[in-house]
Amino acid sequence: MSDNSLKRVSVIDSHTGGEPTRVVIDGGPDLGNGPLGERRELFSREFDSFRSAVVNEPRGSDAVVGALLCESYDETCAAGVIFFNNVGCINMCVHGTIGLVVTLAHMQRIAAGEHRIETPVGIVTATLHASGGVTVANVPSYRGQTGVEVEVDGYGRIVGDVAWGGNWFFLVENHGQELELKNVERLTDCTWRIRQALERDGIVGNDGMEIDHIELFSPSPREDCDSRNFVLCPGKAYDRSPCGTGTSAKLACLYADGKLTEGETWQQESIVGSVFEGRVQIVGDEIIPHVTGSAFVNSEATLLLDSRDPFEMGIRG
């Protein structure tokens, strides 16, 4: 068999609280060295099949978040990254940043300490602790709209807040659902219909972007946790982790409601039982969420893209 038909892509896989991250460390497309936002546009426009090849079946799954490791534009940063999933690019990803930092440490590219990471929506600061845990000081987060009502097919009137945590979220407290792993199908149906209702009614984030993450909350049965969530991601997969950008959006809402003070901790449990610890730092009039979690590297691999393979670029829905 000739090797000429094979393209090799080196990846390192990890999971953060159960949610997978696949970091592309070599073999990705050349996007130049412009600002990360511009490189993300180019990646979306010209290399969408590469995105699909890396994260979609048969090599990946709907839950995998890809992270294209890039040289940063800002010289003070340790790395740049473009995150993507089963349907496209995502703005920011905290579980993915935690996975990236643990991956860079695994590659011996960074040691414990503070590292600036450049993303298409801004620079975040990640601290790799000696314990192996990672704290991400995320992009400034805020609540954009409070008490937004939508009529959801099959579920009735649902009220939620719209908040930015690096992605746009619709956060719902009162939904009548039991947040248990055994109910994933129903929770997926409910959150997907909420998203459709938002789209139907033209409800968008404050900058006009689509609200593509839906987040349900309930009390946690665990004494050491403040809340449990279920987060539906843009490609209809649910987040196995507590979703760091979603936790950031939640922290911004709690702070706005006077339910969380600066520095006070919030333990956010995911639907699979993993936990992120959150707190806010106030800088001027900005809310900076800090989210702490841990990740484990579980594979070093070379993906082979065979031009003779009808599914070389993955199965695209």
Ligand code: PYC
């Ligand atoms: O942790 O921010 C996050 C995230 C976004 C989508 C999946 N995980």
